[in-house]
Amino acid sequence: VPFSYDGRPALGGISFALPPGSRTAVVGPSGAGKSTILALICRFRDPDSGRIEFLGRPATELTRAQCRAMTGLVEQDAPVLHGTVRDNLALAAPGASDDAMWRALRQANLHEFVANLPHGLDTQLGEHGARMSGGERQRLAIARALLARPSLLLLDEPTASLDTVNERLVVAALDQLPDDCAVLIVTHRLTTVRHADTILVVDHGRLAASGTHDDLLRSCGRYQRLLAGHPGDDVRGTTAGQAPDR
Template sequence: MLWNGRRETTGDDGNRARAISRGASHLFNLGGPILSLVSGTTALQQGLGALARIEEVREMETEDDVDVTPARPTGPPPEVVVENLEFAYEGRTPTLKGTRFTAPAGAVTAIVGSSGSGKTTVFSLIQRFYDMDGGSIRLDGTDIRSLSRADLRRRIAYVEQDSPMLAGPLRENLLYSAPDATDEAVAEVLRKTLLDEFVAGLPDGLDTEVGARGLALSGGERQRLAIARALLREPQVLLLDEVTAHLDGLSELAMRKTVEQAAENCTVLLIAHRLSTVTSADQLILFDDGRVGDHGPHRELLERNDLYRELAATQLASAR
């Protein structure tokens, strides 16, 4: 009702207003618990997913021949012979279909080809992360299946595209794979990987902190340090998987020199999409749909092979 030009609240109106106020208050108080319930449900689903994945990993078959420390391999670098290699991932069409090639001892063999042609799969089989379905891989005539995985992997060093660095000093990152390496051995691999001057210019030398995942280093420095770490193990075979994929021109040039130095003491197999990285290799192996389409020096392949010429033209176009 109106009284003196103002609306007076009747008893019913007042009750309604108080009821609305109480309802809004209850609704507001429920907001927190509802939000917590939704967050808890989300966390529960994430936890169940993680638990399922943990169970999958726990039930995986384990390798029973790796928990030993084999002796350091001796002798010259071996010839790597891949003969009629057959392999298919579970539930998929064959990845390798009679692949065969030879990587000469103490030389750089570059493997090139389009994505999905089986290059990285060959590296996985050389290290026996998987066992081949057919064919063989031999190191100086010895079938790798006759060696324990520990013995085989002691002869091989693998550097991947994004090589991990641990938070801590350079020295600990280098010695991670060879804790008993001497100062002289460390100095030698730094020279071979063209890192000796870089380390000498650091304020704390080898005791300089690299930061989490090596963030204090450039991409080229991280990759060369990864190769130095691999060489400290004194492997007979060095596998390099796309180590120049994200490097600039100057870093790539330094990496090419590093690879050439590494080949003085081991057989090097190198995967690369950037052909500028591999033109100086002793031989190139061209993969085409799980098979070796051709092999030979860069200039010969460029002259006679259409697929290689197409790959080279694509690389030159993308470099502009």
């Protein structure tokens, strides 16, 4: 699908699929179109042409509310209400049972943290989650999104402001997600996407390359340059020479 902002091209005809249970990452330089892809999937915007499908149905045959009910969005600055763990989880699914909440917390790799709080689900988290680390807030946001049982979980730079320890905990949480939930993660932190099933390299609004980390490391010069630009991300491994510029 192509997309333009006020007549200025932002995406140049990108096409990909997100099968149930798949883990797909989108990487690229700032301004490449990564966040625009999320905006189109969430139907904050509609493409100029082409179509987006949800479970085989064109998005235009669904209301925006129906499309968003199929997706869960976790943003970089995950909001935490001044209230309890239960209050925060119930935003996604009012009336959810305790069992459902604990299941979502386990899937988000946060159940041990909550179990050790003085009042469990009914513990006050403080203003903007002041009693939580950045990684704990992110995992709470993932649990909240999962409580609504989305078919697709979207993560927009979920580890950008986290230290290495919290980043690993968030990444580990993605391995606990339901088998039928597809994941699309947009990130600059390439350690976050190393084990994705597919990595999409976006540049100037176009899909420049796609493949696994190892495939792209061997064959995609753009991917190599992204890695070189993030020396703190220990994902480069070894490579025999510079790959072609694609």
